[in-house]
Amino acid sequence: xxxxxxxxxxxxxxxxxxxxxxTLEAGGLMQVxxxxxxxxxxxLRMLCGLSNPVLGEITWRGASIRDLKGEYFSELTYIGHLSxxxxxxxxxxxxxxxxxxxxxxxxxxxxxxxxxxxxxNGRELLPAKVLSQGQRRRVALARLLVCKTKLWILDEPLAxxxxxxxxxxxxLLERHLAEKGLVVMxxxxxxxxxxxxxxxxxxx
Amino acid sequence: xxxxIIQRDLLLAVRRRSDVLTTLFFFVIVxxxxxxxxxxxxxxxxxxxxGIVWVAAxxxxxxxxxxxxxxxxxxxxxxxMLLSPxxxxxxxxxxxxxxxxxxxxxxxxxxxxLGIQYDLPADALFVLVVSLLLGTPVLSLIGAIGAALTLGxxxxxxxxxxxxxxxxxxxxxxxxxxxxxxxxxxxxDAHLSLLGAFLLVSLVLAPWAIAASLRVSLE
Numbered sequence: 001x002x003x004x005x006x007x008x009x010x011x012x013x014x015x016x017x018x019x020x021x022x023t024l025e026a027g028g029l030m031q032v033x034x035x036x037x038x039x040x041x042x043x044l045r046m047l048c049g050l051s052n053p054v055l056g057e058i059t060w061r062g063a064s065i066r067d068l069k070g071e072y073f074s075e076l077t078y079i080g081h082l083s084x085x086x087x088x089x090x091x092x093x094x095x096x097x098x099x100x101x102x103x104x105x106x107x108x109x110x111x112x113x114x115x116x117x118x119x120x121n122g123r124e125l126l127p128a129k130v131l132s133q134g135q136r137r138r139v140a141l142a143r144l145l146v147c148k149t150k151l152w153i154l155d156e157p158l159a160x161x162x163x164x165x166x167x168x169x170x171x172l173l174e175r176h177l178a179e180k181g182l183v184v185m186x187x188x189x190x191x192x193x194x195x196x197x198x199x200x201x202x203x204x
Numbered sequence: 205x206x207x208x209i210i211q212r213d214l215l216l217a218v219r220r221r222s223d224v225l226t227t228l229f230f231f232v233i234v235x236x237x238x239x240x241x242x243x244x245x246x247x248x249x250x251x252x253x254x255g256i257v258w259v260a261a262x263x264x265x266x267x268x269x270x271x272x273x274x275x276x277x278x279x280x281x282x283x284x285m286l287l288s289p290x291x292x293x294x295x296x297x298x299x300x301x302x303x304x305x306x307x308x309x310x311x312x313x314x315x316x317x318l319g320i321q322y323d324l325p326a327d328a329l330f331v332l333v334v335s336l337l338l339g340t341p342v343l344s345l346i347g348a349i350g351a352a353l354t355l356g357x358x359x360x361x362x363x364x365x366x367x368x369x370x371x372x373x374x375x376x377x378x379x380x381x382x383x384x385x386x387x388x389x390x391x392x393d394a395h396l397s398l399l400g401a402f403l404l405v406s407l408v409l410a411p412w413a414i415a416a417s418l419r420v421s422l423e
Contacts, residue, residue, distance in 0.1 A: 074289035082280025
């Protein structure tokens, strides 16, 4: 479904990677490995369509993502390094507004349920600026619960999370994969996610 | 979606009132400094008034441009907007409109009060308000292009002024011109029609240009 053909990335005058090929089918998990600065985030941003590869092409259901644009974005959830939470909004507002921007209008009850699942019970009305890094991360990841998208692209989803939260994310990923969803993620932590097929992509 | 983004930006503005007030106070103070420094020469003040109010409005709207996209950029929300299934042009139009409601609209409301300091007659005050009402949204729209282009650059603030101020000149000429024409007793319809035309053209073209600039800046 998601395919990368001969991808290359250049940052400034440094070539980060070249000739990256992969195919990911429904229910598949792709873990991108590599040391710091090997271009993992660049690859993920490329897969989202935020930047264009210097060489090669990325296709979704057989069509280039450059041509699909909005159609592709409606099937994609990207959670990057930056949590995308606004400091001055409350946790609840953050989740509802970020979901609305992603094209999914959710009710307050749905938002509260998702936040409760992420262990943010009782913190719904706090402004995001008083949250810890890990809690912010949980707010960002709560979007995965409410957005019914097929492809999840997660950049270091486990950074700053505690053991309980890592467990929650693992369950969440497994459920999504079992429902024929696709996950592309990078992580430095060891996480064992059961999937129909797992692709390990190593960048050097 | 369009309304969500406006609602969000207005909500953020309410939570951070200081940003809104900075622009407004800057405008009020700049406009008020001139009568104090030039002296109570009524005829001179009346001639200067349209130009001063318009230049102050221009600078005040410049002042807030830096914040238009920078906070969304640094916390990652801008990335999410680019990945929204909704057209980015519509989203940025919403952002520009919210920016105008927060920074342009207060200037329009405040202008007649400040005009009194310059002894402007009532009908000239009216023309001033109408010209600002038509002109300030153009400032927000064009300014947003500059803000999007300079996003994430060091010294972006200076660059925005250099990029955007020359583009503001037509709006300044016809905005101030409308009020001067009214005080000279000639028709000001042409000035206002041109301002209206600027507004329509920038409403159509600016969102597209802002969206394209944002994509370049975020790549």
